[in-house]
Amino acid sequence: MKYIIIFIIFISNLYAFLTTDISNPNLIALNSLNINPSFIKDKKTNYLFNIYSKRKKRYFLNILENGYSYIPLIKKEINKAHIPSNIVFVAMAESYFSSDAKSNKKAIGLWQFMPQTAKHFGLKINTYVDERKDPIKSTIAAIKYLSFLKKQTGKWYLAIMSYNCGEARVIEAVTRAKLDLYCKSHKCRKNKKIKELRSFIKEYQRNHRKFSKLYYSFKKTNRLYPQNLNLENLLRVQKGLKRQYLPKETRKYIRKIVAMSFLLNSNNFVQYQNHYLLNRGSMSNIIKVNVPAGTSLGYISKFLHISYSRLRKNNLHLKYAFTPPNEDSYIYIPYNKLALFRMTFNNKKIARKIIYKVKKGDSLNRIARNFKLNYKIIKDFNHLRTSFLRVNQTLVIPIRHNIKIPKIITYRVKKGDSLNKIARKYHTKTAKIRKLNNLRNFTIYKNQKLSIPTYITMR
Template identity: 35%
Template sequence: MKKILFFLILAFNVIFAQTYTSEYYEKQAQILRNLDIDPSFMSDLIFVQIREELESKHSGVLVNSIQNFSKVTPMIRKVLAKEEVPEEILYLAMIESGLKTHSISNAKAVGVWQFMQATARNLGLRIDAYVDERRDPVKSTYAAANYLKNLKNEFGKWYLALLAYNCGNGKLKQAISKAGSDDLSILLDSDKKYLSLETRNFIRKILILAFLANDKDFLLQKDGSLMNYALSNDFVKVDIPSSVALKDLAQSANIDLETFKKYNPQFKHNFTPPGNGYYMYIPLNKTAFFEKNFKNTHFKKVDTSIPMTKIYVVKAGDSLYKIAKTHNVGIEDLRELNKIKKNHLSINQKLIIPIKEDKNAKNTKSKNHYTQIVSR
């Protein structure tokens, strides 16, 4: 058996040497070292066997993340560098969410880093009826970096922090205890199953994306512009007043509202939260224009009360126009509330319908069981 393993590893090393340049090999070895993984892990039999399959399945995540979230990637990389954590942690976020700021898992984890509400609040992120800072790529990355640094301090190695991020501290401690080792190859043993398949493949996927991101041939083959994904795209954080319309703030920075919302996904509504002011992000090249207009603009306060809503289930024959007319609401209000871009609706699709408050009615909420929007 040992001879068979030896020849398999030897064969892989020969193939690897023929396929990859020494420069690319060294880049991969450095990625492993950055995560406290011995470079010999590249010869791990299971990793060798499933590497091509993982590349085929998950390379699209890398390409899509770079192409569609080019504004988010530099923001995350900058925070990771500032917090002095391995840059490879960026690929953890790609695996978790594809860098989608509005990503929501089946377990209700939200944002780029897929934080559960309790964890996010413990890390200092604000979540309420007005904002969800799990969607803020800057604040949530600071939170993720601190969380991972705490895990690294607890377990001693970065790859163990990544494993714990996926499966939890308790399960990782149990796995290390059963294995009698914290060596990565041992913990990922597919026969012993010290960790779940999801967790075993979690770190493998991170490594695959990190390897591909440093493979010039792969990037050029997919799209030459991907080579520039690490270029700086600086944003600045500016203080803004409470209870003002986002469209007015966007206009003051000479940014269209849709783009503004991409820069600031933490807002749940079209206005800033009430209270003592808040913040927003704008591109660095818009700063001078914003500062000039901001000083000379009187921002009108808007109503920040959150509308009461009900759920409507789409039936055969329904259209946006018909539903809006029946419930006495604007079509654009329906589009905005339900994030609908096209006119097509599906039967049994659930729509959030705003309810106009009848100030003359008594006990309206209890009679109709209205529900307040807390998150989307």
């Protein structure tokens, strides 16, 4: 009877604790990611939280300020998709809100997409664009990917870890941990079903192509042994095992995202005059506008009266200073310039181009190198079916911002001139002048006309 009373008191106290702390923002954050409330006491997560909130406070504020343009865009898409708001911290952990971020594994952009995954979720990567650097499109693709991972694994925190190390690795971890947890309280040595499930896991570890069997073992384990598995179980380091449930990087990754959630829920964290930066409205300071094929960013920057560098920064998804020449496209401009854009944008002046006449000895590759372009761009602009050119053929060449392009000028030799002096004046080489003018030696005379290869800067 004594023990029953103690148990009832314990349950009552536990219920009182949970009902009292139901408004705790950290518990709400954990709940939204399907993480058990007990994880609020995780020592390593709280250690990270203390570092971020004290020693690295200014560092994290700088990250938030860098993401000033992107945070509202991400929030807007997250709200539309009805997924946990904490997902914003995945972008923060992946790239620190930098659209230009690049890893040594060739992952690129705000959400650090690998090329194959990016294309699978609808992002374009071609000669002209890399939409992994597009803040809106990459966010939509990341939400689709994370939602797919949630469907595969069943919980948001598992989806986030899968985003870091792959769903197969997480599915393997959950299956192993569940079987180990079950076998702690049951005799499993002679259990044929568990032996079969473990054999599927080992088969996958030997040959990563056997994902179907691994996923079968994951679903079967969840059905046969539905005991609750907490995040703590997956993050536990097993002594003597080379292959832990999860890689060290992923264990730190999920703790980092949870710590960030705690950090932005903390009243002691630096506040702005009215609100936290992350609680800004969904209005961004950039907006998407449609433009014709081949639109020059240099032209847009001039008539909108903004710096080219600012406009370029907003359009990192464009590999060149113009939109694709073979299809209508879009760019991002400052929101406060939208009215001016609608009133003054002239479709007839969409790009800075020059007309180039093909000379003897020219090739498409050579011309492209001179203008610092990919030869395919010139082909697309001129609708060329092949790379063959003919003398005196005219080509339309799109000009990049601030590019130096070759130009031949005529120079009349003055008294005291030498080839070296003329070459230095026009930033070229004497060998080029001699070759262009068929000079056998370095002798020149007063009033002689020379063709000088030089460069002019197109702005």
